[in-house]
Amino acid sequence: MTLLVDTSVWSLALRRDGPTDAPEVRVLQEALAGSDAVVTTGLILQELLQGFNAPRGAAALIERFRALPTIAPDRQDHIAAAEVRNACRRAGVQVGTIDALLIQLCGRHELTLLSTDKDFAHAAMQVPFRLWRPAGAA
Numbered sequence: 001m002t003l004l005v006d007t008s009v010w011s012l013a014l015r016r017d018g019p020t021d022a023p024e025v026r027v028l029q030e031a032l033a034g035s036d037a038v039v040t041t042g043l044i045l046q047e048l049l050q051g052f053n054a055p056r057g058a059a060a061l062i063e064r065f066r067a068l069p070t071i072a073p074d075r076q077d078h079i080a081a082a083e084v085r086n087a088c089r090r091a092g093v094q095v096g097t098i099d100a101l102l103i104q105l106c107g108r109h110e111l112t113l114l115s116t117d118k119d120f121a122h123a124a125m126q127v128p129f130r131l132w133r134p135a136g137a138a
Contacts, residue, residue, distance in 0.1 A: 002037040003028070003132070004071075004106055006115035007047040014048070014061070023134045024116050031114075039069045041105060043098050071109055073101055080104045084127050091126045095119060103129045 009024045031038045045065050052058040073081070078101065085100035095103070099119060106113045112130040113120060124131045 002039060002109075002111050003031050003114045004039055004041070004102065004109075004111040005031075005044070006102065006113060006117060006120070007044050008116040009114050010044065010048055011051070012116065022116060024114055024132070027114060027132065037069075039071055039109075039111065040065060041071050041073070041102070043101065045070075047098070071105055073105060077101065077104050077108060080108075084123070088123050088126045093119075093122045093126050095123050099123070103127060106130060 005028055009022075009028055012020045012022055013025045013028050027036075028038070030036070045062075048061060049058050052061065081097070081101040081104040084103050085095050085097065088095040088100070096119070099117070100123075102113060103120070103123060105111065106129045107127075110130070112132050114132045120131055121133075123129075
């Protein structure tokens with residue numbers, strides 16, 4: 001399995017006071033140790049960097065992310081992401097622009113999205129994409 005790890009999971013894993021015991025963080029740690037592949041996109045890196053005030057912390061994060069393969073959306077991904085967002089909206093589900101693009105990238109590249117953001121669970125009921133869920137979850 002190849003994981004696209006959402007900002008919500010990275011934020012928990014990179015906390016200064018230590019990572020939480022969230023199952024998504026455990027899955028990320030296992031994947032980084034070699035159980036699965038992990039990829040990222042510039043949007044996720046940007047969101048994480050926006051949370052840093054100190055240049056040293058940002059530089060360390062950039063260096064860590066150099067090891068991860070990066071996928072980049074193209075024009076067709078943006079067009080398809082708009083359709084993802086519109087399909088969700090028609091069903092009464094609010095999905096942000098970036099989240100819609102992440103969903104599209106997961107579909108295009110056959111990635112599994114690892115996230116703690118419940119908006120993705122709601123979107124998964126409206127549009128097809130792989131969303132990691134803990135064992136036994138509906």
